[in-house]
Amino acid sequence: EVQLQQSGPEVGRPGSSVKISCKASGYTFTDYVMNWVKQSPGQGLEWIGWIDPEYGSTDYSEKFKKKATLTADTSSSTAYIHLNSLTSEDTATYFCTRDFGSRYFDYWGQGVMVTVSS
Amino acid sequence: DIQMTQSLASLSASLEEVVTITCQASQDIGYWFAWYQQKPGKSPQLLIHSATSLADGIPSRFSGSRSGTQFSLKISRLQVEDTGIYYCLQRYSTPFTFGSGTKLEIK
Numbered sequence: 406e407v408q409l410q411q412s413g414p415e416v417g418r419p420g421s422s423v424k425i426s427c428k429a430s431g432y433t434f435t436d437y438v439m440n441w442v443k444q445s446p447g448q449g450l451e452w453i454g455w456i457d458p459e460y461g462s463t464d465y466s467e468k469f470k471k472k473a474t475l476t477a478d479t480s481s482s483t484a485y486i487h488l489n490s491l492t493s494e495d496t497a498t499y500f501c502t503r504d505f506g507s508r509y510f511d512y513w514g515q516g517v518m519v520t521v522s523s
Numbered sequence: 524d525i526q527m528t529q530s531l532a533s534l535s536a537s538l539e540e541v542v543t544i545t546c547q548a549s550q551d552i553g554y555w556f557a558w559y560q561q562k563p564g565k566s567p568q569l570l571i572h573s574a575t576s577l578a579d580g581i582p583s584r585f586s587g588s589r590s591g592t593q594f595s596l597k598i599s600r601l602q603v604e605d606t607g608i609y610y611c612l613q614r615y616s617t618p619f620t621f622g623s624g625t626k627l628e629i630k
Contacts, residue, residue: 467618
């Protein structure tokens, strides 16, 4: 069974950074690209970027190029997103989601709520 | 960037009714298109992929269609468990983009 298990909720001070994890199981981690999606409170879904765990290659939405860094650890089948210089605009739930055949996102993590507060 | 327009922000329908939710792409995206359902506090769930293919485990009352850049999700007989927010996704070119969502409620 494919599962994407994300880390727990985070609280960060303005100007600080957080790193969220997404541990994959039930499939070969390096066979599928991983996407990250942001959902602000009461809002829709925004694509942040993707990482190919096999090669470490990444692609980002222009909006998130200076905000997010995607990495992957193949030894633990875990993808990470690092969010820097936090502001209130970064308060949101962040999802990891597996990319199927460059056509759609099939499996999703449960989401991690990041709250930016002083 | 490709814009995905869901013109209906919300929709209320009766049980057993036929419901259609639409999404318009700002340019040709072929079949690189999917529908998701999201319930409160949950992650989105894949319903339809490749515009017309039913995802595994999804009831057959859900179906998807495409006419050019217009995509539709049809629920043939609305059930209580179908309430939620429905999002479309284009995975044709980056940045991948979602529609703004259509909230479906039961009358």
